[in-house]
Amino acid sequence: MSAQPKLFESIQFGSLSLSNKIIIAPMCQYSATDQGEVTYWHEQQWANYALSGASLCIVEATAVQAQGRISYADLGLWNDTQRDQIKALLNKVKTIAPTPFAVQLAHAGRKASTDKPWLGKGQIAADHQHGWQTVSASDIAFNVEDVAPHALTLDEIQTIIDDFAQAAIRAVEAGFSLIEIHAAHGYLLHQFMSPLSNFRTDQYGGSFENRIRLTLEVFQAIRNAVPANYPIGVRLSATDWMDAENGWNIESSIGLSKALAQLGAVYIHVSSGGLHAQQDIKIGANYQVPFANAIKKQVNIPVIAVGLITEAEQAEQILQQGEADAVALARAILYDPRWPWHAAAKLGAKISIAPQYLRCQPHGIKDLFSAY
DSSP: OOSSOGGGSOEEETTEEESSSEEEOOOOOOOSOTTSOOOHHHHHHHHHHHTSOOSEEEEEEEESSGGGOSBTTSOBOSSHHHHHHHHHHHHHHTTTOOOOEEEEEEOOGGGOSBOOGGGOOSBOOTTSTTOOOOEESSSOOSSTTSOOOEEOOHHHHHHHHHHHHHHHHHHHHHTOSEEEEEEOTTSHHHHHHOTTTOOOOSTTSSSHHHHTHHHHHHHHHHHHHSOTTOOEEEEEESOOSSOTTTSOOHHHHHHHHHHHHHHTOSOEEEEOOOSOTTOOOOOSTTTTHHHHHHHHTTOSSOEEEESSOOOHHHHHHHHHTTSOSEEEESHHHHHOTTHHHHHHHHHTOOEEEOGGGGGGOOTTOTTOEEEO
16 A cells, blocks of 8 residues: 555545545435424434544535425425524534535435335335325336326426425535435436437427436525535446347446536545436446546546445555545444544554544554544
């Protein structure tokens, strides 16, 4: 390993400077109130993220409309009460650590109206107290047993674009340092992007340019709503893991990434899948890194790799080989909330932590920790 591991070099996402290249990826907690508001679970979880040593935490998919939640227990930013409660929580977290927080703004589309995953999978019927009619680009259900989504009208599409913009304004007011647009994992924007779920014949369907139109319009609406130079990133699924010729694929993702970079996106966060129930994902260590690498070669903005990156040496190698500019951790940091500390110890780097923890520096490792 080099004297200065790349994992612990600084990185810039537009106007936002980060102290290292370890990002906490957004992970739904399914622990909000029925009104989409934060609970004590979020208080302890966000505090844990802030103390982890990662340079940026992107909190879970946060819905821009009530019907855009994946489940009834998802966070929202469609009203000012949600904003005010998040602002109060972020202000608390900032008293213990300087870690910047970002929010992933999302709409689940046809994959909405589900239960908490540990209580069961599949759609909750619209006539149930925790269910509602879903919407999408076309009236094609994700699962054959699901009620078909309502195909959005042009006026309804414009309302969703406006709601993304309004949620973005609330995100800035709440104190988030960055906004990530969720265009991955088979949720609404991805549903418009993929020809496997978009059968429209208007300006939002058919050609590649038409299918990416909604994502670009959402990005531009947010860009126009937030302060100048406020950083906006995008998470996308690089492939549907279906028929490469007929589904959304890496060539499509490269084209979208170029368009987003031209509009001012500060990074592309590269995941995959989630669009089709019959997807065939080849899961293994680094399984999504080649997609990040392919996009990185074609854009001049940072690219984040994510997906079964679990070891410090593995993350460092991705960066050393130039396959991505930063790495994002999800399940790995749930399992090991101090993963960045342990990575610094393994790679011979220094990391800043809360002064209350300085005494826990491992015996035999000199100057691993410094205080914020």
